[in-house]
Amino acid sequence: MSDTGAGSGGSGESLLFLTDEQLRKGIEAMFFAYRGFTADPDRILQKHGYGRAHHRAVHFIHRTPGTTVNNLLSVLGVTKQSLNRVLRTLIEDGLVESRVGQRDKRERHLYLTLAGEALEQALSDAQRARMRAAYRTAGPQAVSGFRQVLEAMMDPEMRRHFAATRDGDQ
Incomplete structure (x- = not known):
């Protein structure tokens, strides 16, 4: 693991310097996971x-x-x-x-x-x-990181809706 801080992943590569190929793999993973x-x-x-x-x-x-x-x-x-x-x-x-x-x-x-x-x-x-099965396989740190990534991908308005439903404010 690199010393770039939390969230840098087990591959030793900094998340700040993802290649287009790594991003493409992430995009494809999202498509297949959604399926x-x-x-x-x-x-x-x-x-x-x-x-x-x-x-x-x-x-x-x-x-x-x-x-x-x-x-x-x-x-x-x-x-x-x-x-x-x-x-x-x-x-x-x-x-x-x-x-x-x-x-x-x-x-x-x-x-x-x-x-x-x-x-x-x-x-x-x-x-x-x-x-549940995916989270168990990935482990607790991945659960938190996955949610952070999903929230960061949301448009601000959708993030507000998500926060409100999560907190029971809606």
């Missing part, structure tokens, strides 16, 4: 006729019960039309409930139903199992 990370949920979603947009909506509604449609739009970074299609399907299928706001009747607050909670549980169980 693995989404493969198990994709199989579950396919049985229901859903896609990844449905998964993201279910995930964030579960994380912040009562979230508004506008907040979900901001978190997901999708168009209103796109989100409305996804929500319409989830509501019609009995997975999401939309309630009119108490203070502002124009707001719609979103909640998972029992069926929505069950789907979310199946999806997140699959991803947690994969993450």
Whole structure:
């Protein structure tokens, strides 16, 4: 290990001087890891006729019960039309409930139903199992470093959303 400080990795190369080839390998690793990370949920979603947009909506509604449609739009970074299609399907299928706001009747607050909670549980169980296995293989220092890298890659607005959901502020 080099003496360039924490986070320099076991290869002895400083993270400050990554080559284009090392970066390319990291990019490809992200592509392949994402493929693995989404493969198990994709199989579950396919049985229901859903896609990844449905998964993201279910995930964030579960994380912040009562979230508004506008907040979900901001978190997901999708168009209103796109989100409305996804929500319409989830509501019609009995997975999401939309309630009119108490203070502002124009707001719609979103909640998972029992069926929505069950789907979310199946999806997140699959991803947690994969993450748990990867973290165990990589070790505790890698877990912390991986999260730091992911947070550093986020746009500032997404980092704020992430921090708020992580801290339970949303």
